Amino acid sequence: MLLLDTSALVALERELNEREIGPMRRFLGGRGADDLACSTITVGELSAGSTELEVRVLLRRLRVIPLSEAIAYRAGELDKIQARKGRRLGENDNWIAATALHYSATLAYADGDFDRVDGLKRARVRTF
Numbered sequence: 001m002l003l004l005d006t007s008a009l010v011a012l013e014r015e016l017n018e019r020e021i022g023p024m025r026r027f028l029g030g031r032g033a034d035d036l037a038c039s040t041i042t043v044g045e046l047s048a049g050s051t052e053l054e055v056r057v058l059l060r061r062l063r064v065i066p067l068s069e070a071i072a073y074r075a076g077e078l079d080k081i082q083a084r085k086g087r088r089l090g091e092n093d094n095w096i097a098a099t100a101l102h103y104s105a106t107l108a109y110a111d112g113d114f115d116r117v118d119g120l121k122r123a124r125v126r127t128f
Contacts, residue, residue, distance in 0.1 A: 005109035011127040
């Protein structure tokens with residue numbers, strides 16, 4: 001499974017709106033919809049800057065992964081690890097990373113926030 005972070009979806013939305021084949025669309029290429037997902041947290045982040053209809057259209061081919069008790073425990077452990085390192089993730093990024101770790105998913109993102117999470121399978125797509 002490829003879990004798309006909010007930054008990846010914002011980049012994808014920009015490319016779709018501008019009708020361009022940019023880095024995110026090239027990266028996603030021929031991936032089937034069964035392989036693509038995002039966290040419920042991402043839905044909330046997208047909703048803060050778009051209408052519900054716009055978010056639903058963008059996510060129509062993605063599986064939305066709900067939060068669970070197991071993800072909550074993983075998020076707590078991840079937060080402790082990051083705190084010991086002296087640089088915690090933002091709360092939402094912590095939940096998204098915990099979701100990817102729980103499902104052993106590859107996390108696709110466009111910013112550097114997840115670079116310091118050990119054990120996270122990642123795919124950083126440089127969109128700028």
